[in-house]
Amino acid sequence: MKIFFRLLAFAKPYSRYVPSYAILALLAVVFGLLNFTLLIPLLNVLFDTAPAKQPVEPTFALNIDYFKQLFDYWFYSIRFEYGAKGALQFVCGIILVSVFLANLFKYLSQRVMTDMRTAVVRNVRHALFEKMTQLDIDFFNKRRKGDLLSSLSSDVIEIESSIVSSVQVVFREPLMLVGYVVLLFMMSVELTLFTMLVLPVSGFVIATISKKLRRDAKRGQALLGNILSAMEETISGNRIVKGFNAEAYVQEKFDKENNMYRKVLKSVFNKKELASPVSEFLGVTVVAGILLYGGQLVLENRSDLSASEFLTYIILYSQILVPAKNISNAFTSIQRGIASGERVLGIIDHPIEIKEKQNAIPVPEFNESVEYRNVEFNYGDDKVLDGVSFSLDKGKIIALVGPSGSGKSTIVDLLPRFYDVVGGQILIDGKDIRDVKLQDLRSHMGIVTQESILFNDTIFNNIAFNKTDATEEEVIAAAKVANAHEFIMETPNGYQTMIGDRGSRLSGGQRQRLNIARAILKNPAILILDEATSALDTESEKLVQEALTNLMRNRTSIVIAHRLSTIQHADEILVLQKGKVVERGTHDQLLLTSGLYAKLTQMQLVQ
Structure with a gap:
């Protein structure tokens, strides 16, 4: 009883x-x-x-x-x-x-x-x-x-x-x-x-x-x-x-x-x-x-x-x-x-694994850098990341490439603490992310993934998700930057059009541009893009890539890209294989090494 x-x-x-x-x-x-x-x-x-x-x-x-x-x-x-x-x-x-x-x-x-x-x-x-x-x-x-x-x-x-x-x-x-x-x-x-x-x-x-x-x-x-x-x-x-x-x-x-x-x-x-x-x-x-x-x-x-x-x-x-x-x-x-x-x-009663410490440090602003120090992570008994280290200064873009299962998505999932590292540290402005306020940490980040996550609501409410004070002008401005305004105005009720369950009444490119508009409206200090264009056709990819370029301008970004042509201008590219960073450098530098990155680039050119 x-x-x-x-x-x-x-x-x-x-x-x-x-x-x-x-x-x-x-x-x-x-x-x-x-x-x-x-x-x-x-x-x-x-x-x-x-x-x-x-x-x-x-x-x-x-x-x-x-x-x-x-x-x-x-x-x-x-x-x-x-x-x-x-x-x-x-x-x-x-x-x-x-x-x-x-x-x-x-x-x-x-x-x-x-x-x-x-x-x-x-x-x-x-x-x-x-x-x-x-x-x-x-x-x-x-x-x-x-x-x-x-x-x-x-x-x-x-x-x-x-x-x-x-x-x-x-x-x-x-x-x-x-x-x-x-x-x-x-x-x-x-x-x-x-x-x-x-x-x-x-x-x-x-x-x-x-x-x-x-x-x-x-x-x-x-x-x-x-x-x-x-x-x-x-x-x-x-x-x-x-x-x-x-x-x-x-x-x-x-x-x-x-x-x-x-x-x-x-x-x-x-x-x-x-x-x-x-x-x-x-x-x-x-x-x-x-x-x-x-x-x-x-x-x-x-x-x-x-x-x-x-x-x-x-x-x-x-x-x-x-x-x-x-x-x-x-x-x-x-x-x-x-x-x-x-x-x-x-x-x-299920225990919450990702907890905020009692005396967590507030981080009202992001000012300097994000740093991964010898980060290790396991899924069960399988080691997914092994000694990953890199630093990302404010305003810079870093890209992660590598074959499937190399640990790219895991790296970006660790930054907003969707999971916690099992070894090493991730620092934001020199502070371990496990020591800072969780809400502050995530408030600095905008995430656009391969899967377009939308809700059965109006276009306006999807763009203004969790930003209840957003004005119509702000939402329209974000949609224009995301190359979404034109197709929105062609819908039956414009910004008040219902988009169906998970955005089922829109095309893949349209859904992704709404996702980008949502991230633009949030105006995050750190942007995470996880293969945001990999599921799109060529025409949609072009529109979405333009929107992403607008979004990343002067913004600290971590980009996972399937199509390597989209990350040529990254400040640094990390090449991962089996959970380890095997190459790093700019696009031009990596092409000269004749390593894994050069091979992946050559394969895509042939295709």
Whole structure:
């Protein structure tokens, strides 16, 4: 139950809900119990049993007996004065008022609980999304999108429907149960002790079912993540699916996961539905036992209960089945929610690897240089960078070239601390980047990658991403520098045109120019270009390259280029191979060495 209470902690502060809910639920229970205690005088009227003389008004005392005697005094006074019909009308009126108040307080307590339920779901989803934005890139590289989407959607919904919706049952129904048991003990200790014998058996059966239910629920949520992953991959890669005539292939893979999920879900529902009839059958078994055992005592005049009191006892005990059944159902439902809660809390509790030190150094401006000193980095057991060293002065351009897998992208990913070095240092203005404020570090950088990352929003909002104070003039100026203004004005609504999911309504060159416009608007001190033109056709590349040239002018830049013709004017070119810098120099200097750079250049000229 540790996870159950941790999830409920998302409803804090409890003072908003607990006092009002406790009062309203208690009143609902009290009036609910009162309905059944009124059955005794009602049956007495029907059975025509009454005391020989009118009872005396009791002396005030703050206990249950006083209120019971007071009600008897009123009831029998009315009976003596108005007869059986008058007493019957009086009891029926009291029952109606009591039922109305019981349901009114039940409804009001439900409203309080609804407020809490929605607050828990909102806070869980907020905490989950907030943690996802804080986690380092390596976390997402090791997780499937489908699992993360499943946690944000179905897991949170399961928590709401299974755990939070069961809260009112967990807190209200035990009150009802205790109230019924207290009344039963007050009526007959002997019969009530007899009924308690079945509780351990019922508890054991429900616990066994719940344990298996929780195991199946965990497996079911994992399989749902597989289904969402398959759907996301098929939607994202629909061109490849159609191009390879792979519709039947992906459908078969999806159906396999879907059928496995159905099988587990069927098992979960079967076990969940089993708890209710089992608890009901055991409860009715006890009622039958009471009728047999208690009925013999009444018939043989060996019981303290009258016939009307015994009937009320049976009716009252039968009402125990309702909260007992609700608690049983809630307990089994909670197991499903706990399985989802474990997945959600597993993400929320996941340690953040890239942390900012407590007394991090502020770096409001970039003034001097970026330096890599003997930098080493591993992906697992694979060494990716081995003793990489170079210095980049402010306003200079350095280019990284080399075959695939040589470590180029890793070098630029280390600068904004998407990952941390495992050896050596990276310095900005002479300060280790691990010692400076993370937000300050990243605020100095603009990143344009091979993949155009755009959002399903307007062109204006994509260019002005996270710059909420950007004016229309500033956005248009950035678009003009990025050679994007002309095509933007040709779209249906100009800068207010929606571009679709990941910019799907634009061409590759158009998407990339919006990325560049976004970087221009940010006006970063340090620019990182990771093969920004490699995926473009010749015409688009020319426009984008012009935009990049405008962007890099008088700006500190690290450029990874697939096409070597685009980096000829770099102040220094580093040639990497297997994580090491094997050559360095200007374009002209490297061509004279007849090394790897010269070979790569020659290969591209031949092509």
